[in-house]
Amino acid sequence: MDLNTVAEILDARQPTPWRPGDAWLGGGTYLFSEPQPHLRRLVDLSRTGWTPVELHPDGSLEIAATCTIAQLSRFAQELTTTAAPLFEQCCRAFLASFKIWNMATVGGNLCNALPAGPMISLTAALDAECLLLSQDGLRRRVRVADFVTGAGRKDLAEGELLRSITVPARALTCRTAFRQASLYGLGRSGVLVIGALDPLDGSLALTITASTVRPFRLWFPLPPTAEELRTAIASAVADHDWFDDIHGLPEWRAHMTFRYAEEIRRELGETAA
Template sequence: MDLNTVVEVRDARVPSPWRPGDAWLGGGTYLFSEPQPHLRRLVDLSRTGWPPVRLHPDGSVEIAATCTIAELSRFAKGLEAEAAPLVERCCRAFLASFKIWNMATVGGNLCNALPAGPMISLTAALDGECLLLSQDGARRRVPVTGFVTGAGRKDLAEGELLRSVTLPPRAQACRTAFRQASLYGLGRSGALVIGVLDPLDGSLAITVTASTVRPVRLWFPLPPGPDALRAAIGSAVADDEWFDDIHGLPEWRRHMTYRFAEEIRRELEGAAG
């Protein structure tokens, strides 16, 4: 879609004061999907030269905001980590064409903060941390679960930039389980639940996305029983935090979340045994 209110596209490598009507341009799959009448200038990140994904010496994985879904998928295929298959599962949760895969970015998916954003699901489940850069050069780090605060809401100040998301090495060594539901064969996720079992201490993390307005990550020192798991989800998600749109009613999303969480608990508890 043409953005007929945009009068300038600026290279992000060239410093310039942030002003009203500015927006960061990554892949542009959201920006160009619908009218953006409030925008006047796009700050293009495509030529920043940031490596899409970096494996650091300590084993952590840093994913640039400009990393496309296709680049992340290719990286994961060569990643020798227990949790590597989860990356591909979340990439496939886009159910998008090859054109979207090669343009849509990890950073764009997080910054849109849509409940069904599968990069939110992935990075929240693997205890990801966002690196944010402000216009004055200050840096701050925020957990993914704290970065996305609601449907379409994120902890991002005016002009602030999501630079990257880092996944810790310990999370990558975990065994994972994945469940997803949609009302349609090729539809948007209505519920997506991921379990992560830590082999070092036996702890279990259950992350709920798509069915809720924000990512919810529950950590248990040991796998809980079914009643304790259900109670924990019920306490963590308020009644008005179950998402409601054309892709699923709150009651259905809640039901599928409880069902998937129990299936994952049993699967990973069996793996631990």
């Protein structure tokens, strides 16, 4: 879609004072999907030259905000860590065309903060951390689970930039379990639940997305009983936290979340035992 209110496209490599009506341009799959009458300038990140994905010597994995879904998928196919399959599962949760795969970025998916964003699901489940850069050069780090604060809302100040997302080395060693549901075959995720079992201490993290307005990451020092798990989810997710739109009623989303959480508890709990 043409954005007929945009008068300039600026190169992000050239510092330019931020002003109202500016927006960062990554892949543009959202920006160009619907009218953006409030925008006047786009600051293009495509020429920054950031390495899409990098495995650091300490074992952590850094994903640039400009990394496309296709680039992340190709990189993950070479990963040999235990959690590697989760990357492809979440990339496939887009159910998107090859055009979207090759243009949509990991950073854009997080910054859109949609409940069904599968890159939010992936990085929150692996306890990843966002690196944010402000206009005055200050840096701050926020866990992905805290970065997305609601449907379409995120902890991002005016002009602040999501630079990268870092997955800790320990999370990559976790055994994971993935469950996803949609109301129809090629539909947007209505429920997406991920479990991660830490081999070092036997702890279990359960991450709930798509069915809720924001990510919920529940941590248990040891795999819980069925009753403990249900109680923890019911205590963490309030009635108003269940998402309600055309892709699923809150009651259905809650029912499927509890069902999938129990399936994951059994799957990973048996592994721990």
